[in-house]
Amino acid sequence: MQNQFGRDAFALLVTAGVLVWIAPLVISTYTLTVLIVYGMLALSLGLIWGYGGILCFGQAAFFGLGAYTYAIAAINIGESTLPMLLAIIVPFIFAMMLGAMMFYGRLGDVYVGVITLVVTLILYRFINSTAGPQFVLGKARLGGFNGIPGFQTLNVPGNPDSYIWGDGLYYFAAAALVVVLLLVSWLLASPFGRIAVGIRENETRMSLMGYDVAARKTLLFALGAAIAGLAGALFANWAEIVTPSLFSLGQSAEIIIWCIAGGLGTRFGPIIGAAALAYLKFLLGQQTLVDNTVIMGLILVLFVLFLPKGIVPAVVSGWTTLFGRRGAGKATALRRNRAGRGAVSHG
Amino acid sequence: MVETVLETHGLTMRFGGVVAANNVDFRLGRRELRCLIGPNGAGKSTFFKCVTGLQTPTSGTVYMRGQETTDWRPHQVASLGVGIKTQVPNVMDGLSVHENIWLAARRFLPSREASQRTRDIIERLGLGDLSRRDLGQLAHGERQRVELGIVAVTDPWLVLLDEPAAGMSAEDVERMTGIIYELNRTAAIIIVEHDMQFIRSIASTVTVFHQGSILMEDHVDRVMADPTVRNVYLGKNA
Amino acid sequence: MDLFAVILVEILYSIASLILISAGLAVVFGMMKVINLAHGEFMMLGGYATIVAVNQGVNVFIAMLVIAPITVGLIGLVVERLVIRHLYGRLVDTMLATWGISLLFIGLATMIFGNTTTGISTPISGFSVGTYQINGYNFFIILVAMVLVLGLYIVLKLTRLGLIARGAMQRADMAAALGYSPSRIYMATFFCGAALSGLAGAVLAPLVGLVPTSGGAYIAKAFITVIAGGPSLIAGLASSAGLFGVTSQVFAFSISPMAGEIALLVAAVVLLRLMPQGITGRFFKGKV
Numbered sequence: 001m002q003n004q005f006g007r008d009a010f011a012l013l014v015t016a017g018v019l020v021w022i023a024p025l026v027i028s029t030y031t032l033t034v035l036i037v038y039g040m041l042a043l044s045l046g047l048i049w050g051y052g053g054i055l056c057f058g059q060a061a062f063f064g065l066g067a068y069t070y071a072i073a074a075i076n077i078g079e080s081t082l083p084m085l086l087a088i089i090v091p092f093i094f095a096m097m098l099g100a101m102m103f104y105g106r107l108g109d110v111y112v113g114v115i116t117l118v119v120t121l122i123l124y125r126f127i128n129s130t131a132g133p134q135f136v137l138g139k140a141r142l143g144g145f146n147g148i149p150g151f152q153t154l155n156v157p158g159n160p161d162s163y164i165w166g167d168g169l170y171y172f173a174a175a176a177l178v179v180v181l182l183l184v185s186w187l188l189a190s191p192f193g194r195i196a197v198g199i200r201e202n203e204t205r206m207s208l209m210g211y212d213v214a215a216r217k218t219l220l221f222a223l224g225a226a227i228a229g230l231a232g233a234l235f236a237n238w239a240e241i242v243t244p245s246l247f248s249l250g251q252s253a254e255i256i257i258w259c260i261a262g263g264l265g266t267r268f269g270p271i272i273g274a275a276a277l278a279y280l281k282f283l284l285g286q287q288t289l290v291d292n293t294v295i296m297g298l299i300l301v302l303f304v305l306f307l308p309k310g311i312v313p314a315v316v317s318g319w320t321t322l323f324g325r326r327g328a329g330k331a332t333a334l335r336r337n338r339a340g341r342g343a344v345s346h347g
Numbered sequence: 348m349v350e351t352v353l354e355t356h357g358l359t360m361r362f363g364g365v366v367a368a369n370n371v372d373f374r375l376g377r378r379e380l381r382c383l384i385g386p387n388g389a390g391k392s393t394f395f396k397c398v399t400g401l402q403t404p405t406s407g408t409v410y411m412r413g414q415e416t417t418d419w420r421p422h423q424v425a426s427l428g429v430g431i432k433t434q435v436p437n438v439m440d441g442l443s444v445h446e447n448i449w450l451a452a453r454r455f456l457p458s459r460e461a462s463q464r465t466r467d468i469i470e471r472l473g474l475g476d477l478s479r480r481d482l483g484q485l486a487h488g489e490r491q492r493v494e495l496g497i498v499a500v501t502d503p504w505l506v507l508l509d510e511p512a513a514g515m516s517a518e519d520v521e522r523m524t525g526i527i528y529e530l531n532r533t534a535a536i537i538i539v540e541h542d543m544q545f546i547r548s549i550a551s552t553v554t555v556f557h558q559g560s561i562l563m564e565d566h567v568d569r570v571m572a573d574p575t576v577r578n579v580y581l582g583k584n585a
Numbered sequence: 586m587d588l589f590a591v592i593l594v595e596i597l598y599s600i601a602s603l604i605l606i607s608a609g610l611a612v613v614f615g616m617m618k619v620i621n622l623a624h625g626e627f628m629m630l631g632g633y634a635t636i637v638a639v640n641q642g643v644n645v646f647i648a649m650l651v652i653a654p655i656t657v658g659l660i661g662l663v664v665e666r667l668v669i670r671h672l673y674g675r676l677v678d679t680m681l682a683t684w685g686i687s688l689l690f691i692g693l694a695t696m697i698f699g700n701t702t703t704g705i706s707t708p709i710s711g712f713s714v715g716t717y718q719i720n721g722y723n724f725f726i727i728l729v730a731m732v733l734v735l736g737l738y739i740v741l742k743l744t745r746l747g748l749i750a751r752g753a754m755q756r757a758d759m760a761a762a763l764g765y766s767p768s769r770i771y772m773a774t775f776f777c778g779a780a781l782s783g784l785a786g787a788v789l790a791p792l793v794g795l796v797p798t799s800g801g802a803y804i805a806k807a808f809i810t811v812i813a814g815g816p817s818l819i820a821g822l823a824s825s826a827g828l829f830g831v832t833s834q835v836f837a838f839s840i841s842p843m844a845g846e847i848a849l850l851v852a853a854v855v856l857l858r859l860m861p862q863g864i865t866g867r868f869f870k871g872k873v
Contacts, residue, residue, distance in 0.1 A: 055677060105858045110620065110676065114812055115854050121805045122850045129843045191453055198450045201439035208399070208437065209497065210425035210454045249801050253684055260681060291696045297688030304682040305671055 005189045009182055016181075020174045029170035031282060033238050036173045038278045039271035040180055040231040042258040046270030047184055048224035049259060051193065053200030054217060057113045058120030059255045062091040062225035064246035066232025068127070071242045074151040076138040080237075081157040087233035088226045095225030099218035106214070117252070124247040147243030154237045165237075173234050177271075180227055184267060187223075196220050250293075257300045263310025272312060349376035351413075352505050352535045353398065358407035360393050367393040369559035371407070375505075380531050382546045382567070383539045385556030386579065391539050392434065394556070395509050398537075399431050400424040411505065426454075430503035430534070434510050436490050440483035444474055444493050447482055451497040468500045472526070488519035495526050506536045512545045524548060543571075555579075587715030592838060598723040600830030601730035602789065604822055606803050607810040608733055609782030614811050615818040616753060616774040618676065619669060622683040624807055625800025626690035627779050631657045631786025632795045633698060636705055645708045645791075653787030654780040661779020665772055673771070687800065694797035702794035722791060729788055733781070738819055750774070809853035815863020824864045829853065 023032055045059045066087040073083035098119060102112050131144025140148060154164040154172065164172055187193045199206045199213050207213045236242050245251065254277075262273020277299065284292050307314055353375040360368040368390040375381055383391040396402040398409055400421040409417045416424055425431060439447050448468055452461035469478050472492050482490055491511065498506055511527075512520050520542075527549065530536060540546055546553065546567055553570045555562040557579050563570065570576055610624045621627075631653040638648035664686055672679045707722040741747035752763065753770050761767045786803075793799065810829060814821025832852045837845025860866060 101854075101858055105861065107857070107861050110680075111812065111857055111861055113680065114808055115857060118805055118809060118850050118854055122847055125843065125846055125850075191458055194446070195450060195453070198439055198442065198446075201441045202437060204421075204433070205437040205439060205497075206450070207420070207422040208425050208431045208433065209451045209501075210422050212422050249804075250688075253688060256681065256684070291692035293688045293695065294692030297685045297690075297692060300685030300688065301668060301682050302685075304678050304685065305668065308678060 005186060008185060008189075012181065012185065013178065016174070016178045020171070024167075024170070027279070029167050030238075031279070033170045033173050034235070035275040035278050036170070036177050037231050037234045037238060038258065038274040040173075040177050040234070041228055041255055042262065042270035042274035043177075043180065043184065043267070044224045044227035044231065045255050046259050046262070046264060046267070047187075047227065048221055050264035050266065050270070051188060051200060052196045052217060052220040052224075053109075054221055054224075055109045055113045056116045056221070056224070057256070058116035058118075058252055059224070059228055060247055060249075060251035061116070061120040061123050062095060062228035063232040063235070063251065063255075064123065064127070064242075064244075065091045065094060065225075066229025067236040067242040067246050068148070068232075069229065070233035070236045071148045071151045072137050072140040072142075074153070074236075075140040075148070078152050079158075079160045080152055080154045083152075084154070084230075084233050087236075088229050091229030091232070092222045092226040095222040096218060099221035100214070103214040103217040103221070117249070120247055120249065120252055124244055124249075127244040127247060145244055147241050149241040151236070151240075153240060169234075169237060173238075176230065176234065180230070181267065181271075184227075188267070192216075253300075254296065257296055257303075259310075260303050260308075261299060261310055263312035263314070266310075266312045266316075269310050269312035273310065349379070351375065352377050352379075352411065353537075354410040355394075355398065356408045356410075358394065358397055358409065359405050360390075360397055360402065361405045366559050368397065368404070371559075371561060373554070373561065375535050375537065377504075378531065378533070378535055380527075380536045380549065380551040381538070382549065382551055382553045383537060383556060384541070384543075384546065384553055384570075385562070389556035390559040391556040392509065393559075395507060395537075395539050398424075399429075399507055401433075428455075428501065428504050430498035430501060430506040430530075432494050432498050432506075432508045432511060434513070434539075436487070436494055438482050438490055438494055438497070441481060443479050443481055444469060444485075444496075445478045447493055448496045448500050452500045455501050464500055468496045472496050472499075473522070488515050491515060491519065492523070492526075495523060499526065499530055502533065503530075504534050506530055506534045508536065509539045510541065511538060512540060512542045520545060520548075547571075587717055590714050591717045591719060592834070594719055594723060594727075595838075596831055596834045597727050599834045600826050601727040603806060603810050603826035603830050604730045604734060605726065605785040605788060607807040607814075607822055607826065608737070609778045609780070609785060610807045611811045611814065611818055611822050612737075612781060613775060613778035615816070616750060616778075617673070617771055619673075619679045619775075620676070620683070620808070621778070622680055622804060623664070623687040623690060623800075624683075624782055625802070625804035626687045626694075627657050627661060627782035627800075628786030628789070628803050629694060629795065629797065629800040630660060630690060631783030632790035632799065633694065633703075634783065635787040635790050636703055636795065639705050645705065649787040649790075650784065654784040657783025657786070658776045658780030661782075662772065662776050664779070665775040669775065670768065670771065687804075691797050691800070698797065700797065702796050704794045705791050707791040720792075726788060726792075729784075733784075734819060734823060741818065805850065809850070809857070813853055813856050813860075813863055815860075815865035817865035821863060821865040824868070825856075828856075828864070 041059070041063055044062070045056060048054045048056060069090040070083045070087040073086045074080055077083060102115055107115070127142065128145050130142035131146065133141070135142040135144070142148065152160065154169060156162045156164065195206070195211060195216060199211070199216060203213050232246065235246070258274035258277055259270045260273070261277060262271065263269030277296070281292055281296070284290070284295060303310065351374055353373070355371055355373045358368055358371040358373070359366065371390070371394055373394070383394070385391050393402070397404040400416070400419045400423065403418055407417070408415055411424070411427055411429070416427070421431070439450070445465055449461055449465045452464045456464060469475055472495070474489070474492060474496065477485060477489065482493060485493070495511070511523060515523065527536060538549070550567055552564065553567045554564045555570060555576050562579065563573060563576060606628070609627065610621060613619050613621050634653040634656040635645070635648045638652045639645050643652065668682050668686065669679060672682055707720070709721040709725055711718055711720045713719065741751060749765055749770065753767070810822065810825045813829070814825040829849050829852060833845040833849035836848035
């Protein structure tokens with residue numbers, strides 16, 4: 001198992017290195033940076049949903065929380081290192097509390113979906129209503145629907161005047177994604193990851209084996225939130241402004257669409273889905289014939305109807321049928337609705 | 348007197364106005380093999396669920412090896428070293444036989460030893476050829492066997508089985524009886540069962556439930572001969 | 586005294602609008618176990634249907650009470666035939682697909698009506714109680730909600746259609762065994778659910794400026810009212826709308842309207858945590 005993870009990690013590093021080097025020849029690093037950020041955000045949901053079976057309709061809440069934490073901390077501190085860490089820690093702790101409330105209450109899938117959705121909405125409403133001058137955290141004004149502009153962006157640790165931006169930010173974000181991906185791969189290969197998949201498959205059985213399902217789901221949920229928070233901080237650095245739309249339902253919907261299209265239960269599916277669809281949206285943004293939202297909605301409907309497992313598992317199984325062996329990305333695809341069994345027990 | 352591993356005092360479970368288990372006093376000795384029988388709704392499954400922590404009893408207490416476990420949740424009960432198999436097959440259909448049993452072993456052992464023990468158990472259960480197959484693709488009897496493997500791999504000192512023989516072929520039942528005897532060398536076992544043939548073949552002490560209470564408790568042969576038991580239970584079936 | 590009357594009307598109005606907002610979703614969820622995330626957009630479309638009809642010179646009440654429900658009901662029918670019917674029994678997939686449909690409708694509405702706020706004026710003028718101004722239209726909303734609840738009750742409890750519907754709610758296969766095609770029951774249910782959503786959107790349209798994304802404001806409230814209500818359709822709807830309506834108005838009056846909104850959502854989260862089966866999962870069992 002260890003050996004396999006080593007080979008896996010090596011292949012991942014080489015592939016990532018080549019991609020990071022080649023991609024700027026085709027697409028501008030400015031666009032690529034945000035594609036990477038979205039990839040990381042999708043990975044965060046892919047981890048908890050695809051491997052943990054946790055149906056979270058509010059991943060955007062942690063993304064926004066990370067971005068706002070970074071912005072507020074950066075204004076107050078004037079240096080970016082601690083704010084980056086806080087942007088990971090704050091969503092982690094918030095998700096810990098939210099997750100503990102949901103999972104120790106043994107709520108079914110659908111209720112977890114509802115509660116995460118509602119919490120996202122609460123945050124969105126709240127942040128939107130903070131336009132007044134009384135909403136101040138230290139030196140930072142929350143700014144309501146106008147958001148927070150003008151915070152200290154990423155700098156070399158300990159040196160607030162040497163900024164990491166443009167190409168630098170691109171390489172930083174890419175490195176961050178690779179590190180997160182390696183950590184996720186390691187986690188999934190570890191007993192913790194295998195137990196998480198067991199819980200996704202059958203919670204009752206896992207608890208009858210003696211595993212504390214609620215604690216484990218809470219931790220996994222919080223880890224996903226931490227990754228989403230990091231993505232949020234990177235996004236804040238890229239956009240140089242944070243606005244309430246980060247918390248919006250639309251943002252949550254997009255993360256879900258990326259995961260569905262790319263393929264749940266795979267590590268790369270969500271990342272590929274996010275990068276491809278975000279780039280598609282970027283290209284579509286340059287035409288005015290069809291509204292972007294129409295296309296995103298259509299993609300979601302069509303995938304659910306015709307390719308519910310997503311692109312990556314479909315390609316992998318196609319490869320297996322053609323060449324008779326497993327391709328890259330060992331996929332234990334999630335069967336969503338079996339996992340959703342018993343979620344609604346209304347008579 | 349043998350050491351007591353499981354004891355309940357006045358265990359009662361009410362659902363609204365219905366009393367599913369009524370003031371049950373139960374005691375199980377070390378390495379004892381006990382069958383619970385009774386007609387549908389007699390309270391044996393409710394009793395089972397209260398003991399395993401799947402339900403919390405309305406009143407009464409549960410002790411395991413002298414420790415009170417009344418309000419514990421299933422994972423806490425299982426963590427004591429209690430192996431549980433529920434009525435409906437409860438397995439991970441999307442995972443392989445090996446992964447299913449490994450997950451159970453990993454709870455009490457480090458990864459490497461868990462893998463070793465998993466391989467041993469799979470061999471002993473005669474599932475060697477199916478080791479890498481997903482459980483969803485297996486036949487009912489094979490899945491039941493895997494679930495027994497999940498229970499057996501942790502070396503439990505108390506095993507609770509809810510209708511293990513349901514829907515199995517004669518050959519499967521025979522194989523399972525063997526496994527149960529093997530488990531019984533180190534563990535006390537409670538089996539909730541309908542199948543009288545199977546209970547006779549195990550030939551153990553039987554506790555008869557009726558309308559939420561314990562009607563009688565004796566060796567299987569004497570229970571079968573008892574007119575009251577025949578009346579409430581066997582009279583309809585046998 | 587005047588203040589008391591005003592607050593009472595506001596609370597009743599708040600409950601009534603929650604009932605209106607949730608009825609369509611409740612019917613579809615109760616009967617089909619389908620959580621329709623495009624519900625808010627059905628309401629938005631109901632609002633636009635009304636505005637378009639009024640601009641064409643149709644009487645506003647006919648536009649709200651007849652044209653909007655039928656239009657949206659038909660749209661719902663198309664959605665059911667094209668998408669939902671392929672996903673019965675796949676709860677999570679239906680949620681995802683209807684979320685996709687919701688985005689689709691937002692996009693289409695943006696293309697047709699533009700991303701600007703449109704609205705119609707309230708057809709009933711306000712009046713004053715002492716020194717306070719009361720919006721007369723609020724009484725209309727309360728009336729519509731009451732008629733709606735009464736109508737649902739009569740249909741479910743007293744008609745043959747309601748009997749089939751209640752049967753299907755209990756056990757879908759039972760209705761099939763009795764010779765009623767589940768496919769047609771579902772079609773009819775979805776039509777009714779969508780029509781109710783359209784009606785709600787239309788009736789509420791004069792009170793809010795309409796934008797293509799208006800549905801988002803409704804969906805969370807509808808969602809939590811229905812889920813918190815639990816298995817019984819009418820009792821659940823009434824009890825959870827009552828609870829949330831009172832909660833939100835109390836906070837709205839004592840702090841701010843925003844606090845009212847947030848209090849409602851927080852109350853819902855807490856309630857779901859305490860009673861995952863909903864209010865009627867614990868109380869009022871066996872009611873319609």
